[in-house]
Amino acid sequence: MKSYDVIIIGGGVVGCMTARALSRYRLDVLLIEKESDIGMGASSANSAIIHAGHDPIPGTLKAEMNRLGNPMWDQLSRDLDIPFKRTGAYVVAVGPEEQAALEGLLQRGRENRVECEIISGEEMRRREPKVNPEVSGALYTPTAGLVDTFAACLAPLENAVMNGVEVMTETEFQGFIRSGRQITGIHTNRGDIACRWVINAAGVHSDEVMHLAGEREDFHITPRKGEYLILDGAEFKLDNILFPVPSAVSKGILVLGSTHGNVVVGPNSVADPDKEDTAVTPAGLEEVWSGARKLVPELNPRAVIAVFAGLRATGNAPTRAPGVTYSHDFIIEIAQEVDGLINLAGIESPGLTSAPAIAERVVELLRGAGETMQEKPDWNPIRRARPRFSQLSRQEQAELVRRDPRYGRVVCRCETVTEGEIVAEIHAPVPARTYDAIKRRTWTGTGRCQGAFDLPRVVDILSRELGIPVTEVTKKGRGSAFLVRPTKEVEA
Amino acid sequence: MPTQMEKVICVTCPKGCTLEVTREAETILKVEKAGCNRGTRYAQQELTDPRRMVATSVRIRGGLHPLLPVHTSAPFPKPRIRELLEALRRVEVQAPVELNQVILPDALGTGIDIRASRSMAPVHSAD
Amino acid sequence: MSDAKQYDVVVIGSGPGGLAAAISAKKTGADRVLIIERDVEPGGILLQCIHNGFGVEVFKQDLPGPAYAQRFIDEAFQVGVEFMLDTMVLEITRERRITAVSRKHGFVELQARAVVLAMGCRERTRAQIRLPGHRPAGVYTAGTAQRWVNVEGYMPGKRFVILGSGDIGMIMARRLTYEGAKVERVLEVMPYLSGLTRNYVQCLLDNDIELQLRHTVRRILGKNRVEAVEAVAVDEQMNYIPGTEEIIPCDTLLLSVGLIPENELSRQAGVAIDPITGGPFVDDSFQTSVPGIFSAGNVVHVYDLVDWVTEAGLTAGKSAARLVRSGLAAGDGPALPLKAGENVRYVVPHTLRPDHLADGDIRVQLRVRQPLERPVWVELRSGDKLLHRKGEPYARPGEMITLPVRPNLMDELKAAGELTVAVVAR
Incomplete structure (x- = not known):
């Protein structure tokens, strides 16, 4: 049985950032992911905002991690080549009632030590002419930003792999192996794996994982589904982040740009007991659309090119800090009931922003538990993204094609993705093995034709590069093959 | 014997006229609403011996693609199309093939040939 | 990179429109004519349309798609058209400078004296969205499935539901049945067929495939692979009718919900696009709003017959060559606007030069808004004045109507102002 110092359960942004943070030290680390690819859960299906941090209740772990995490993104994005831009964000008030609420938000923001100011309706309209003309004012938070959410998972994990971390996909955690109080390994669908530490970064399933260790039986995750629409950036442009004045349960339905140039609207917030249910619903999309139009009335339904839904891992953990009454806080702690388990649970918004800070907190927790945490002398913090043909200058494109002619074959015409890029992703440190994995990494098939042109071509490339029959090429792992048989092989 | 009127949609050309055919048993008395003479002929054929052009494909070795499109040289008896398709699934040809080359002569003894719908040059595996 | 290769006419796309344009440009005297094609062989989508029925209208021959294409491919090679295959055009400028890239040729810059846009169309995916x-896996456009089944040799499923009664959808229903799959249903949200009636007969009726009008897909079931779709009836306002839901078990949903002209390159070049057709505004020589840039075929508006695409290509190629040779594409007489009138959704071309009738007929083509299942007049008017009309037995949105304008109308047209086309009951 292979043995590790640390096994991380879950390849979301928290698991991936933790893997990278641990890769700095002399530890054998394995990250397992039950799906066919990393970043398939809430980590990539969210608003893609690096939050300023004005919103969480002061004194909560959410507020603390947000404040610590936000400034880390500049260096992270440089070191790891994660598309990121500090755009600033606006909480847009329409009418006297909402205008009054801005004062409370400003107050909270200041208590959280977040840079923020209230601007007039006129100023808001000047900065974003597409905003509802009836805007009365807005809270401006200059440190908010936009990130490529999938790159925020992939880049740190690739860097971790470069530094010796191992990754297993389609590997499902099934239980702990213990010797008395001490965890000595885990059961998975691929067999048992020994380890000294388990880091539970299992997202919506993090409650079930800790319950298997007898930890915090009263902690439960009740996912809240958020649905989104994506608008073609070529048809509707908007570069800002616009929030409505928030309600008690969520930050509301936003209208925002993205690092890719598309415009995103959403999410709604609906409690959903099914932890795997990322289906979009007509009612949900309607709710999102009408909510978004309150902020930007001129949104054009014809520009919608895709929809998606994500599940927030909403937990019921009370804040431990004295004097703070809040019951949906993060859990970032060493388990009490067993030895060798760290729980990272209930990580919903601002989890993406907080992830690098949470990862650093894990390092501190391990050190505090007596791990020596010796640094590797040859740790390399730099990970470079592979070239994206469409983002290069004509000269760079020409150079790339000269070097490798496969970059001269355009496979996805809407997003101008080349065969060279797809092949590179299949053989990357965290390899893409399915169509959706290629799509997440290269944006193949995300444009106007939604894959109608590229699909057969990408299936072909996957088959060739992975050395498998085309009938075994899948959309997203087991049970999702595209093709069933050769045309002429009809069953009797 | 009573005469009966049936509607038949002509498929000879894209117009798709709805023909009104009056007949007494097997004898067609008149065809109305046809846009042209071909419609009249079609109605007669359709009610006595319906036929269709059949287009499908056969396996090909050594060509650019694994399948070669083929078609019937004349409309094929409708009740036997399924049988024809089954026969063609067992056919495999070798590139090169020329457009209209006979792939299967006298298919199922009908006198109708199956012909290649395109040329396909051989591909040398060096790539 | 100022030493870009020079061509008289560069055609983008080698489908029937592009092939015809290149051939006719060459025959009209253009010197170097090049076709740039993104696929590894010329022919375009016709190569995957292996069914019969091409060429009936104009060439009086019933050909399968690949055979139809091959006539023109062979002719193009014969007359000396050059090809650059497996090559994607990245950009065209107003000045007709073309940037393209391919595995074989690398990064290419070309300068054309005239360009013919013949990129064809793509399939709508709005329903999918x-x-x-x-x-789940198992939701494909009909065209993607067609490529797999007919060209690449793989079946994308065993039990199908097809959404949309477009021609490709119905033809695929038959193809899939021929190759041993089961097509459970074709659903059409409109109260009428959106493809040709003859395809309903020979694809659906012949193979006992049920068509449900005024029905659509409400939901897809299955997480990894399609397991079923939920079909539902809709009322006149397109609202779901409660109680009509039906779960249809299947592993694949094909979408055949229409085609849209593919005009990203045209937009980049500054070509003005008609929001109704989705294609460039064109005059009767198929020149776009950018001088020297022409367009032909489904890139202008979606045709239902390949013969008309070929004809459009012939005209566009001839006009492009004339422009190259004489500096004049379409005569210099005044162009009259041609507008969609009563029950006409759109009409192509958008402007018409009466001068041009000296060369022969000008084909005006249109689609109606509402079906009229009785004899109609297709009328060409100038204000209240009827200039010309033609009878048709019926008018359906799925079937394009052609109104030839004859040379004998030249003088009358020269005296006319704005023209409209209307389709009215007889």
């Missing part, structure tokens, strides 16, 4: 549910 709006469909609630997960995103």
Whole structure:
């Protein structure tokens, strides 16, 4: 049985950032992911905002991690080549009632030590002419930003792999192996794996994982589904982040740009007991659309090119800090009931922003538990993204094609993705093995034709590069093959 | 014997006229609403011996693609199309093939040939 | 990179429109004519349309798609058209400078004296986007399935539901049945067929495939692979009718919900696009709003017959060559605007030069808004004045109507102002 110092359960942004943070030290680390690819859960299906941090209740772990995490993104994005831009964000008030609420938000923001100011309706309209003309004012938070959410998972994990971390996909955690109080390994669908530490970064399933260790039986995750629409950036442009004045349960339905140039609207917030249910619903999309139009009335339904839904891992953990009454806080702690388990649970918004800070907190927790945490002398913090043909200058494109002619074959015409890029992703440190994995990494098939042109071509490339029959090429792992048989092989 | 009127949609050309055919048993008395003479002929054929052009494909070795499109040289008896398709699934040809080359002569003894719908040059595996 | 290769006419796309344009440009005297094609062989989508029925209208021959294409491919090679295959055009400028890239040729810059846009069309996916549910494998456009089944040699499923009664959808229903799959249903949200009636007969009726009009897909079931779709009836306002839901078990949903002209390159070049057709505004020589840039075929508006695409290509290629040779594409007489009138959704071309009738007929083509299942007049008017009309037995949105304008109308047209086309009951 292979043995590790640390096994991380879950390849979301928290698991991936933790893997990278641990890769700095002399530890054998394995990250397992039950799906066919990393970043398939809430980590990539969210608003893609690096939050300023004005919103969480002061004194909560959410507020603390947000404040610590936000400034880390500049260096992270440089070191790891994660598309990121500090755009600033606006909480847009329409009418006297909402205008009054801005004062409370400003107050909270200041208590959280977040840079923020209230601007007039006129100023808001000047900065974003597409905003509802009836805007009365807005809270401006200059440190908010936009990130490529999938790159925020992939880049740190690739860097971790470069530094010796191992990754297993389609590997499902099934239980702990213990010797008395001490965890000595885990059961998975691929067999048992020994380890000294388990880091539970299992997202919506993090409650079930800790319950298997007898930890915090009263902690439960009740996912809240958020649905989104994506608008073609070529048809509707908007570069800002616009929030409505928030309600008690969520930050509301936003209208925002993205690092890719598309415009995103959403999410709604609906409690959903099914932890795997990322289906979009007509009612949900309607709710999102009408909510978004309150902020930007001129949104054009014809520009919608895709929809998606994500599940927030909403937990019921009370804040431990004295004097703070809040019951949906993060859990970032060493388990009490067993030895060798760290729980990272209930990580919903601002989890993406907080992830690098949470990862650093894990390092501190391990050190505090007596791990020596010796640094590797040859740790390399730099990970470079592979070239994206469409983002290069004509000269760079020409150079790339000269070097490798496969970059001269355009496979996805809407997003101008080349065969060279797809092949590179299949053989990357965290390899893409399915169509959706290629799509997440290269944006193949995300444009106007939604894959109608590229699909057969990408299936072909996957088959060739992975050395498998085309009938075994899948959309997203087991049970999702595209093709069933050769045309002429009809069953009797 | 009573005469009966049936509607038949002509498929000879894209117009798709709805023909009104009056007949007494097997004898067609008149065809109305046809846009042209071909419609009249079609109605007669359709009610006595319906036929269709059949287009499908056969396996090909050594060509650019694994399948070669083929078609019937004349409309094929409708009740036997399924049988024809089954026969063609067992056919495999070798590139090169020329457009209209006979792939299967006298298919199922009908006198109708199956012909290649395109040329396909051989591909040398060096790539 | 100022030493870009020079061509008289560069045609983008080698489908029937592009092939015809290149051939006719060459025959009209253009010197170097080049076709740039993104696929590894010329022919375009016709190569995957292996069914018969091409060429009936104009060439009086019933050919399968690949055979139809091959006539023109062979002719193009014969007359000396050059090809650059497996090559994607990245950009065209107003000045007709073309940037393209391919495995074989690398990065290419070309300068054309005239360009013919013949990129064809792509399949609508809006229905796919709006469909609630997960995103399982097993939801494809009909054209993608067609490529797999007919060209690459693989079946994308065993039990199918087809959404949309477009021609490709119905033809695929038959193809899939021929190759041993079961097509459970064809659903059409409109109260009428959106493809040709003859395809309903020979594809659906012949193979006992049920068509449900005024029905659509409400939901896709299945997380990894499609397991079923939920069909539902809709009322006149397109609202779901409660109580009509039906779960149809299947492993694949094909979408055949229409085609849209593919004009990203045209937009980049500054070509003005008609929001109704989705294609460039063109005059009767198929020149776009950018001088020297022409367009032909489904890139202008979606045709239902390849013969008309070929004809359009012939005209566009001839006009492009004339421009190259004489500096004049379409005569210099005044161009009259041609507008869609009563029950006409759109009409192509958008402007017409009466001068041009000296060369022969000008084909005006249109689609109606509402079906009229009785004899109609297709009328060409100038204000209240009827200039010309033609009878048709019926008018359906799925079937394009052609109104030839004859040379004998030249003088009358020269005296006319704005022209409109209307389709009215007889």
